[in-house]
Amino acid sequence: MRKVGSYVTWVVWLTVCLSLLVVPAANAYIDPGSGSLIFQVVVGAAMAASLGVRVFWKRIIGFFRRNH
Amino acid sequence: MPPPPGDGRAAAGGTASGPAARVGGSFRDPAGFVFTRGGVLYRQVNARGAADYDLLHSSGLYDTLVGDGLLVAVEEVDVEPAAADPHRILRPERVPFISYPYEWCPGQLRDAALLTLRVQTLAMDAGMSLRDASAFNVQFLRGRPVLIDTLSFEALVEGRPWVAYRQFCQHFLAPLALASAVDVRLLGLLRTHLDGIPLDLAAALLPARTKLTPGLALHLHSHARSQQRHADAGREAAGRGAADLAGSGRFSTKAFRGLVESLRTAVTKQTWEPSPSAWRDYYAAKQSYTDAALAAKEELVGKLLADLSPRTVWDLGANTGRFSRLAAAAGATVVSLELDPSAVEVSWQQVRERSETSVLPLVADLANPSPALGWACAERDSLTARGPADAVLALALVHHLAIAGNVPLPDVARWFSQLCHALVVEWVPKDDPMVGRLLASREDIFDDYTAAAFEAALCEHFDIERREPVPGSSRVLYLLRRR
Numbered sequence: 327m328r329k330v331g332s333y334v335t336w337v338v339w340l341t342v343c344l345s346l347l348v349v350p351a352a353n354a355y356i357d358p359g360s361g362s363l364i365f366q367v368v369v370g371a372a373m374a375a376s377l378g379v380r381v382f383w384k385r386i387i388g389f390f391r392r393n394h
Numbered sequence: 395m396p397p398p399p400g401d402g403r404a405a406a407g408g409t410a411s412g413p414a415a416r417v418g419g420s421f422r423d424p425a426g427f428v429f430t431r432g433g434v435l436y437r438q439v440n441a442r443g444a445a446d447y448d449l450l451h452s453s454g455l456y457d458t459l460v461g462d463g464l465l466v467a468v469e470e471v472d473v474e475p476a477a478a479d480p481h482r483i484l485r486p487e488r489v490p491f492i493s494y495p496y497e498w499c500p501g502q503l504r505d506a507a508l509l510t511l512r513v514q515t516l517a518m519d520a521g522m523s524l525r526d527a528s529a530f531n532v533q534f535l536r537g538r539p540v541l542i543d544t545l546s547f548e549a550l551v552e553g554r555p556w557v558a559y560r561q562f563c564q565h566f567l568a569p570l571a572l573a574s575a576v577d578v579r580l581l582g583l584l585r586t587h588l589d590g591i592p593l594d595l596a597a598a599l600l601p602a603r604t605k606l607t608p609g610l611a612l613h614l615h616s617h618a619r620s621q622q623r624h625a626d627a628g629r630e631a632a633g634r635g636a637a638d639l640a641g642s643g644r645f646s647t648k649a650f651r652g653l654v655e656s657l658r659t660a661v662t663k664q665t666w667e668p669s670p671s672a673w674r675d676y677y678a679a680k681q682s683y684t685d686a687a688l689a690a691k692e693e694l695v696g697k698l699l700a701d702l703s704p705r706t707v708w709d710l711g712a713n714t715g716r717f718s719r720l721a722a723a724a725g726a727t728v729v730s731l732e733l734d735p736s737a738v739e740v741s742w743q744q745v746r747e748r749s750e751t752s753v754l755p756l757v758a759d760l761a762n763p764s765p766a767l768g769w770a771c772a773e774r775d776s777l778t779a780r781g782p783a784d785a786v787l788a789l790a791l792v793h794h795l796a797i798a799g800n801v802p803l804p805d806v807a808r809w810f811s812q813l814c815h816a817l818v819v820e821w822v823p824k825d826d827p828m829v830g831r832l833l834a835s836r837e838d839i840f841d842d843y844t845a846a847a848f849e850a851a852l853c854e855h856f857d858i859e860r861r862e863p864v865p866g867s868s869r870v871l872y873l874l875r876r877r
Contacts, residue, residue, distance in 0.1 A: 355424060
């Protein structure tokens with residue numbers, strides 16, 4: 327079981343690393359830190375979802391405020 | 395008043411040609427740099443930064459940000475460039491006093507963080523993004539935080555994470571969390587860590603309960619673990635382009651906006667309440683003055699300031715800035731320096747609530763003022779190098795330096811002479827209750843702490859113009875001009 331877990335981790339890690347290689351150039355002059363970049367990619371879906379929840383929540387609040 | 399020499403920050407004129415001096419902290423970004431010539435501050439945009447600079451204008455972002463007072467205004471000028479490959483030369487509006495994050499109270503750091511995130515949100519609306527999120531890029535102008543780096547923007551690359559995420563967490567979120575959850579004195583770490591507090595250090599210092607608060611768990615604890623995990627493993631990939639990480643849609647714009655919003659929430663939750671410290675209650679408790687005495691001292695200081703009509707004033711040991719505001723009312727731009735972060739926080743809240751434009755409260759230990767820091771000791775100026783001010787107010791201060799800090803009076807007088815052209819200083823004699831308090835728990839080794847010795851020390855550098863007893867106390871106020 328542990329072996330399977332570490333295999334999955336390795337595949338995820340390799341996928342993220344490969345994603346780093348297919349990127350257009352930009353004008354960055356500070357070191358963004360590979361750990362920081364990878365971390366953002368990993369939590370990206372959760373961030374997008376949380377934004378969705380926030381927007382949804384605001385709409386609900388807004389709906390009730392309008393009705394009062 | 396004579397114009398302040400030295401860096402000429404307040405200079406409005408100057409010559410468009412002549413020798414250019416690159417500003418010490420402006421060398422990292424190949425897109426451009428800041429220099430002075432003839433006392434005027436300029437920013438050169440290099441050819442390398444041309445596309446992003448032009449996009450800043452053509453996207454309407456510059457107008458939006460400057461219109462909202464979020465970005466310092468610049469004027470494109472036709473002057474000789476200071477280095478090869480120029481695209482434009484800009485003359486930015488000058489900030490009267492450059493302050494550094496290690497001199498800010500938590501409220502100021504928080505407002506600077508929220509400014510940075512607001513700018514990032516507006517930049518994304520305009521198809522751009524911040525290339526850096528350094529707290530040093532924020533200054534306080536007319537009582538509000540403002541981004542001073544016109545070249546911090548780049549075109550938003552779809553799918554790429556935020557290159558400044560690490561820097562934002564190190565410069566803003568980590569120190570704010572430490573001040574909020576551990577101790578405000580940890581903001582002093584920003585003085586030793588000029589690129590922000592390393593996240594592994596912040597994570598180690600934060601109490602375990604912060605692992606249960608979503609914002610800090612994510613942006614500090616997990617983020618720090620990710621950095622450590624990929625410190626070596628990521629190097630190989632980083633060498634092949636992680637700095638330009640994108641990937642088709644791997645980090646969607648929605649995820650990016652979610653990240654910025656999540657950071658904003660995390661910053662907002664890092665609150666810090668000033669403690670009801672003895673310093674802050676100084677006036678309320680009226681320990682050394684009666685009401686009438688305080689009013690008389692105010693009137694006296696007001697008169698001395700009116701005589702001087704200084705453009706710039708440094709109020710040393712300013713407490714919550716009562717006398718700083720007196721100087722501001724007399725027309726000066728005031729830097730209000732105080733040791734106690736609680737007093738500075740209270741003063742900053744007043745600046746915000748009353749929309750004051752001329753008072754900048756800062757945290758400063760005057761027995762150990764900000765030194766020159768960074769590369770070649772030239773990136774961040776010492777406090778002294780940022781002067782001299784037209785006038786210095788040193789009220790109820792000398793006994794703290796001389797008795798609590800053991801600084802000999804001649805040294806105190808010499809330091810004052812380096813800071814200003816004119817000095818309003820209060821002599822607090824040994825029989826004053828506040829001095830008694832300082833001597834209560836220690837031996838009195840201060841035989842030279844006398845009014846005569848103080849005057850003699852001052853006269854080495856200054857001419858005494860006025861000597862006024864403070865009614866209702868045994869204190870004396872002096873007005874002095876530097877020779």
